[in-house]
Amino acid sequence: MSRSGGARDKTSAEEQSALFTPVSETTKKEPDDRHGHRQRLRERFQNGGAEAVPDYELLEMILFRAFPRIDTKPIAKKLLTKFGSFADVILAPAERLKEVEGVGDRAVEELKLIKAAAERLTKGEIKARSALTSWSGVLDYLRLAQGFETREQFRILFLDKKNQLIADEVQGHGTVDHTPVYVREVVKRALELSATAIILVHNHPSGDPTPSRADIDMTKQIIEASRPLGVTVHDHVIVGRNGHASLKALRLI
DSSP: OHHHHHHHHHHHHHHHHHHHHHHHHHHHHHHHHHHHHHHHHHHHHHHHOGGGSOHHHHHHHHHTTTOTTSOOHHHHHHHHHHHSSHHHHHHSOHHHHTTSTTOOHHHHHHHHHHHHHHHHHHHHHHHTSOTTTTHHHHHHHHHHHHTTOSSOEEEEEEEOTTOOEEEEEEEEEOOSSOOOOOHHHHHHHHHHTTOSEEEEEEEOTTSOOOOOHHHHHHHHHHHHHHGGGTOEEEEEEEEETTEEEETTTTTOO
């Protein structure tokens, strides 16, 4: 019994030695390789800017903070495979992002920080000048803010006499194909903010921004109610994943 127990102890010690020695070497090597890869990516970005790194590497870098100890390249590539482009990944809803293996709350938070920063940047640009003279910037902001939403939202940009932005407010949330809009509430809010002009906005979760008959009729009702009170409706913009539609440009209002 005594010899048998000693043999087991010896075998156990040998197994432990065989088990832990290689793992220790691997553990020592892998962080160095990962650190080197991350450092090379950072240097390439610092020296060449965004053009120096493809989409999957830019996503890798964004995910570094969420995954400090693992390789983020496979996750970045899975995200691009699922959503198609860098922009589609950043703008995807949180619940859809979490469908990708390895993506949890921390990763979603990092991606949504990028979206929030982009919204602040584009919104800041349109606030600094007349909305009508920076129309392309307005469209970029609107598509970024709600073009990829999975439910309809009705938004209003309130402008002053110089067509500068006073307020940007989401007035209502709806379903996948409908948002209730109350004409009286739209006009009332414009008067509360002393706005002299407004831009109406909503999104089509289907991705197709083509206006419906209901969209056109509702816009005309708001125009008619606003005109006697000195509030001009400059446009009604519909945004979606596949672009935007302007009722004014289409000569529907």
